[in-house]
Amino acid sequence: MYAILGGSGLAKLSVLQNIRRQVMRTPYGEPSGALTLGTLAGREVVFLARHGYGHTLPPHEINYRANVWALKEIGARGVIAVASVGGIRDDFGPGTLVVPHQIIDYTHGRKHTLFSGAEAAVVHVDFTQPYAPRMRALLLDAARRCDETAVDGAVYACTQGPRLETAAEIERIARDGGDLVGMTGMPEAALAREADLDYAALCVVVNHAAGRGSSKDEIKLAELDEVLRATIQRAVRIVECAVGATS
Numbered sequence: 001m002y003a004i005l006g007g008s009g010l011a012k013l014s015v016l017q018n019i020r021r022q023v024m025r026t027p028y029g030e031p032s033g034a035l036t037l038g039t040l041a042g043r044e045v046v047f048l049a050r051h052g053y054g055h056t057l058p059p060h061e062i063n064y065r066a067n068v069w070a071l072k073e074i075g076a077r078g079v080i081a082v083a084s085v086g087g088i089r090d091d092f093g094p095g096t097l098v099v100p101h102q103i104i105d106y107t108h109g110r111k112h113t114l115f116s117g118a119e120a121a122v123v124h125v126d127f128t129q130p131y132a133p134r135m136r137a138l139l140l141d142a143a144r145r146c147d148e149t150a151v152d153g154a155v156y157a158c159t160q161g162p163r164l165e166t167a168a169e170i171e172r173i174a175r176d177g178g179d180l181v182g183m184t185g186m187p188e189a190a191l192a193r194e195a196d197l198d199y200a201a202l203c204v205v206v207n208h209a210a211g212r213g214s215s216k217d218e219i220k221l222a223e224l225d226e227v228l229r230a231t232i233q234r235a236v237r238i239v240e241c242a243v244g245a246t247s
């Protein structure tokens, strides 16, 4: 079974059928909400809205550990994470869909490991390739099959939020090699690796990052929702095609 983690603009997966809810208790506290189980493209999936079903949780207050733990516990083997981002690269304008291949983590103070506390073993996981190549290929093949365009590969920079970045911060991230900027990719991806869940992200670019393109002087927040509404259905189509291709 695959899990879908919905971000901004995807608090509800209305294409799901035979829906049931499952409240999960975890050693790390409450997940963002009850899990939603259902069928998508004839396959059983589990859906969770990362920000809560009423979009009440900001990125730094999401209980990433509880979310990942709950998805593992219910029996997911892979996670498709949908997330909105700002585009740093010139060709990543609003409406672009991207399947990143790398991450740089600029977050701080988030509970970022499942292995903490007096009882926990010392565990290091390999994170050279933060996104599971198999899951990335699943998303990219699905995009091709359903006639959508998704860019193959980008460096996702995860910032702390909830404020957006300064133009200088984006310049620095660009110098570091960042192509996209979002606030929720970490520690989510690393926790998925610790839980031995295959994880890939489908990113929806909703704005040029601060200081770039149409965001040269400011990021017009009112426009983000519009782009998101117009683009999220394309992302859902890719997810549906991807899930339909799994056994």
Ligand code: HPA
Pocket: 084, 085, 086, 087, 159, 164, 165, 181, 182, 183, 206, 207, 208, 209, 210
């Ligand atoms: N920065 C960080 N996170 C984001 C952005 C951005 O510009 N757009 C959407 N999520």
